[in-house]
Amino acid sequence: MCVAAAVATGCVWHAFLVTEISDFRRIDGGRCADIFEFDVGRVLKLYDHRFSAEWVGQAAERAQLIVDAGVCVPGIFGIESVGGRFGVVMERIDGETLWERVAQRPGDAAALGADLARLHVEINSIEVGESFVDALGLMAERIAQVSFVEADLVGRAISVIESRSGDRNLLHGDLHPGNVMVRPSGELVAIDWDFPRRGPASHDACRAFHLIGSWALAPGTNCDVIAVRRAMATSYIDVYGDAADLGIDDIVSWTLPHAIARFSEGIEEERSELYQQLAEYQL
Structure with missing residues (x-):
């Protein structure tokens, strides 16, 4: 089924050249990639046709740098080519998502928010080099693509950057x-490292804070979703700020630039939340 072949990517990799994706069972997926069972304790994250072999190789190298830094992330085992698509073979993490854990134990929302904050501070405390895209340069480019936002708000966002x-x-x-x-x-393990970047920690914390406060729990979850979100988000930002020695104002100051930049990505399910964030700055 597989033929092993060495590939040179700056690290020691092995590419297992698979001809048929039907050899594997799909277990998850998102906007960029599908996740397949690959081997005992491993999965294949196979990116769609927009992502070249070069991009996937660089993504795997960045992922290995993150592993080597000691962050709680999946291990990296190699790269893979299947039917003209390219992907990364990585450690399979057994367990459940934090999203699922909170849905099952809504009374633990604040404690789990604190755990997430401590993991995030650990991640953000690591310094990285030029192989990681400059988050603020990219944010400024995306803000420039949004034409309907008032010039005053755009200017305020650029000032923060x-x-x-x-x-x-x-x-x-x-x-x-x-x-x-x-x-x-x-133990918490951070996954989905498709687009890691370099920049200020408060930038990343603000994005996480708003995501925690707006994500949807599973249909049928028997709890007050708004209360669970609030408890988790409040605990997250309080613990993150204390652990990273950042004021809450430092973190939420990124709300405006984040909101404008996210419009350029065209994610329809986020638009309502983004409009609400903009409206708060227009009052």
């Missing part, structure tokens, strides 16, 4: 309860 340029912290970019696994031991 310019005040913090040069920071080199490791940023996840999309850390929320659905992108964190809880092992049976209780």
Whole structure:
């Protein structure tokens, strides 16, 4: 089924050249990639046709740098080509997402928010180099693509960006309860490192804070969803601020630039929340 072949990517990799994706069972997926069972204790994250072999190789190298830094993330085993698509073979994390854990134990929302904050501070405390995209440069480019926002708001957003340029912290970019696994031991593992960046920690914390406050629990969950979100988000930002020595105002100052930049990505289910955030600045 597989033929092993060595590939040179700057690290020691092995590519297992598979010809048929039907050899594997799909277990999950999102906007960028599908996840397949691959081998005992491993999965294949197979990106769609928009992502080249070069991009996937670079993504795997960045993922290995994050592993080597000691962050609680899945291990990396190699790269893979299947039917013209490219992907990364990585450790399978047994357990449930933090999203699922909160839905099952809504009374633990505040404690789990605190656990998430401590994991996030650990991630953001790591400094990274030029192989990681500059988050603020990318944010400024995306803000420039949004034409309907008032010039005054755009200017205020750019001022926030310019005040913090040069920071080199490791940023996840999309850390929320659905992108964190809880092992049976209780250890949290950050997953979905498709677009890690470098920039100020407060930038990443603000994004996570708003995601925690707006994500949807599973249909039929028997709890007050708004109360659970509030408890988890409040605990998260309080613990993150204390652990990272950041004021809450430092973190939420990124709300405006985040909201404008996210409009450029065209994610329809986020638009209502983004409009609400903009409206708060227009009052």
